[in-house]
Amino acid sequence: MIKTTKRIIFANAVLLSTIIIAIAAATAAAAPVGQNEIRVHYIDVGQGDAILIQSAQNAVLIDGGDAKAQQALLDYLRSAGIKDLDFVIATHPHADHISGLPKVVRQFGVKSVVMPDAAHTSATFEKLIAAIEKKGLRITVPKAGDAFSAGIIKFTVLAPGKKFKDLNNMSVVVRMVHGETSFLFTGDAEDKSENQMLKSRRPLRSDVLKVGHHGSRTSTTEDFLDAVSPSVAVISCGKDNTYNHPNKETLLKLGRPERNVTLFRTDKDGTVVITTDGQKITLPAKRNGKE
Numbered sequence: 001m002i003k004t005t006k007r008i009i010f011a012n013a014v015l016l017s018t019i020i021i022a023i024a025a026a027t028a029a030a031a032p033v034g035q036n037e038i039r040v041h042y043i044d045v046g047q048g049d050a051i052l053i054q055s056a057q058n059a060v061l062i063d064g065g066d067a068k069a070q071q072a073l074l075d076y077l078r079s080a081g082i083k084d085l086d087f088v089i090a091t092h093p094h095a096d097h098i099s100g101l102p103k104v105v106r107q108f109g110v111k112s113v114v115m116p117d118a119a120h121t122s123a124t125f126e127k128l129i130a131a132i133e134k135k136g137l138r139i140t141v142p143k144a145g146d147a148f149s150a151g152i153i154k155f156t157v158l159a160p161g162k163k164f165k166d167l168n169n170m171s172v173v174v175r176m177v178h179g180e181t182s183f184l185f186t187g188d189a190e191d192k193s194e195n196q197m198l199k200s201r202r203p204l205r206s207d208v209l210k211v212g213h214h215g216s217r218t219s220t221t222e223d224f225l226d227a228v229s230p231s232v233a234v235i236s237c238g239k240d241n242t243y244n245h246p247n248k249e250t251l252l253k254l255g256r257p258e259r260n261v262t263l264f265r266t267d268k269d270g271t272v273v274i275t276t277d278g279q280k281i282t283l284p285a286k287r288n289g290k291e
């Protein structure tokens with residue numbers, strides 16, 4: 001009996017500290033960002049990733065989408081009022097993550113580029129390196145455990161924790177904490193990197209999870225999902241893509257009632273804009289293609 005009471009008190013305490021998730025009436029991607037707010041845009045770039053993180057003073061871009069989405073990405077950044085980017089993070093050198101970045105580097109005021117220690121022989125990768133060099137930018141190769149920030153946008157690096165042969169597992173994974181709220185950006189990290197992150201014992205728990213590798217079967221292990229324990233998950237993938245992303249098993253894992261995860265998919269929801277003021281996370285109203 002005493003045990004039960006204790007558990008209830010504990011549950012209440014957890015509830016009190018749990019973030020409040022509000023649903024916004026409309027997605028106002030172009031509206032000014034409030035002083036203590038961070039707005040995270042999971043931009044619909046078809047089959048690929050491009051995530052803009054924006055505060056009133058600073059902005060960070062994680063990945064630059066596929067070749068087909070280049071213009072859409074540039075237009076989106078401009079419509080969000082972006083002129084300068086404090087960091088451009090190229091999670092790993094695959095085309096669906098870096099194709100838009102050469103033009104971003106050329107056309108925007110980029111201060112710093114973050115990339116893993118992983119090269120690729122593709123023309124797209126070479127173009128990106130050429131654009132970075134032409135602008136005289138330094139490439140920062142982060143290590144797991146590093147921290148970096150642009151104003152109130154603060155990251156810790158969780159991966160890669162070691163050198164992996166596979167480029168997906170070389171993805172730079174960062175966790176952003178703002179007040180009581182947290183976001184995890186996983187690139188295309190797969191089970192091997194997820195296991196490495198679990199082994200590192202660095203905090204993984206995050207309110208919002210960018211699901212690894214477009215919801216592929218090779219990412220999002222149960223153990224990793226347990227550790228992250230998200231309330232919200234976002235899958236970035238293209239409509240009717242040939243990879244069958246997201247994988248059914250991944251959707252089942254995320255959809256278990258006990259996980260209580262609100263899922264967004266860029267193929268169904270388009271660009272997903274989530275805002276945090278450090279206390280409360282505001283989600284867009286439109287969910288999974290339903291109006």
Ligand SMILES: [Zn+2]
Nearest residue numbers: 048094096188
């Ligand atoms: Zn990818």
